[in-house]
Amino acid sequence: MNRRTFTQLAAAFPAWLAIRQSKIVQVESTQTTTAQADVALFTHEDGPHLSSYIEALAKTTGVGAVYLCDPKSRTVESVRSRVGAKFVAAYQSPQELFQAKKSSCNGKRRTATDALSVKS
Numbered sequence: 834m835n836r837r838t839f840t841q842l843a844a845a846f847p848a849w850l851a852i853r854q855s856k857i858v859q860v861e862s863t864q865t866t867t868a869q870a871d872v873a874l875f876t877h878e879d880g881p882h883l884s885s886y887i888e889a890l891a892k893t894t895g896v897g898a899v900y901l902c903d904p905k906s907r908t909v910e911s912v913r914s915r916v917g918a919k920f921v922a923a924y925q926s927p928q929e930l931f932q933a934k935k936s937s938c939n940g941k942r943r944t945a946t947d948a949l950s951v952k953s
Contacts, residue, residue: 868895869894869895869896869897869898870895870896870897871897871898871899871900871921871934872890872896872898872899872900873899873900873901873902873930873934874886874887874890874899874900874901874902874912875902875927876901876902876903876908877903877904877905877907877908878903878905878907878908880908883908887911887912887915887916888915890916890919891915891916891917891919896919897919898919898921899912899916899919899920899921900921900922900923900924900930900934901920901922901923901924902923902924902925902926902927902929902930903923903924903925904925904926905925906923906925909923
């Protein structure tokens with residue numbers, strides 16, 4: 834091997850190594866799954882920034898289920914239509930939401946397919 838070939842290979846090695854490592858990282862990242870969080874949204878019809886919160890919940894992939902607490906149930910349809918399948922249930926008081934969540938969990942996470950009804 835002459836100096837010219839060695840220099841070319843030595844110069845190309847860091848780039849090759851970077852490409853190789855990025856492929857390894859990319860393969861590993863596609864195999865991992867992120868745990869999704871259950872989110873409770875406490876609000877009322879005049880809640881500040883409500884549309885921004887609903888939009889963020891709908892777009893965030895880390896959110897798996899959305900529970901709504903609205904004392905007069907005036908935001909239920911808006912939240913249900915905008916978060917889609919992530920919407921699980923609506924409650925009129927925090928106590929009702931916590932009691933329902935506590936009794937339904939029993940060690941397992943409740944998903945949007947477990948309950949789609951609105952509590953009155």
